[in-house]
Amino acid sequence: DAGVTQSPTHLIKTRGQQVTLRCSPKSGHDTVSWYQQALGQGPQFIFQYYEEEERQRGNFPDRFSGHQFPNYSSELNVNALLLGDSALYLCASSLGQGNRDTQYFGPGTRLTVL
Amino acid sequence: QKEVEQNSGPLSVPEGAIASLNCTYSDRGSQSFFWYRQYSGKSPELIMFIYSNGDKEDGRFTAQLNKASQYVSLLIRDSQPSDSATYLCAVIGYSSASKIIFGSGTRLSIRP
Numbered sequence: 103d104a105g106v107t108q109s110p111t112h113l114i115k116t117r118g119q120q121v122t123l124r125c126s127p128k129s130g131h132d133t134v135s136w137y138q139q140a141l142g143q144g145p146q147f148i149f150q151y152y153e154e155e156e157r158q159r160g161n162f163p164d165r166f167s168g169h170q171f172p173n174y175s176s177e178l179n180v181n182a183l184l185l186g187d188s189a190l191y192l193c194a195s196s197l198g199q200g201n202r203d204t205q206y207f208g209p210g211t212r213l214t215v216l
Numbered sequence: 217q218k219e220v221e222q223n224s225g226p227l228s229v230p231e232g233a234i235a236s237l238n239c240t241y242s243d244r245g246s247q248s249f250f251w252y253r254q255y256s257g258k259s260p261e262l263i264m265f266i267y268s269n270g271d272k273e274d275g276r277f278t279a280q281l282n283k284a285s286q287y288v289s290l291l292i293r294d295s296q297p298s299d300s301a302t303y304l305c306a307v308i309g310y311s312s313a314s315k316i317i318f319g320s321g322t323r324l325s326i327r328p
Contacts, residue, residue, distance in 0.1 A: 135315070135316070137316075137318075142320070143320050143321075144220075144304050144306075144318030144319050144320045144321055145260065145304075145316075145318050146318070147315050147316060147317070150315065158315050160315070190259075192259055192260070194316075204250070204262060204265055205262075205316060206262060207252075207259040207260050207261070207262075208259060209258070209259050210258075210259045
């Protein structure tokens with residue numbers, strides 16, 4: 103049973119560039135959530151996708167956007183990168199959107215913005 | 217006031233002892249509560265979830281929930297060096313569907 107996978111593992115970009123991160127959910131899961139985790143902090147919710155639509159969004163600017171594909175995989179796009187966007191980006195998948203649907207995390211993508 | 221608060225630690229516990237990790241949350245209507253373990257440089261790993269008041273045990277781990285006090289805790293019995301990690305408390309609020317709010321984590325160190 104494949105768990106949540108993310109690519110790439112690491113990424114280095116410069117300020118102003120754009121980046122796309124990818125996530126494949128755990129087998130059987132249909133909901134993908136994205137989180138940003140800065141060093142020494144807990145993960146912060148960015149947004150959640152279900153049925154190919156953004157269902158919930160955290161306090162992140164419009165530079166952060168996403169997409170979900172028919173196979174439930176998802177992308178996170180960040181435009182006009184800032185130094186402060188350097189973080190571990192985590193994808194979590196679950197079955198459904200209910201508040202008791204346990205989310206499982208992928209290994210993360212470490213983004214460094216220079 | 218932060219939505220989910222944890223003592224950042226580090227909490228140092230001798231091997232074989234009980235480690236007690238605590239968390240408070242601000243949304244009184246919160247529905248679901250989770251404990252994740254995160255090793256340095258790795259992603260969070262789910263340890264326990266609890267929905268109802270009281271205790272829930274799973275092996276060496278016990279989660280305790282008190283909704284009246286807006287308090288959730290994690291006990292780790294017979295602590296092992298491999299338990300050394302950051303423990304994240306996470307909560308789903310009443311109105312936030314499946315959006316998880318995390319605390320900033322407590323660093324736990326098990327000393328041999």
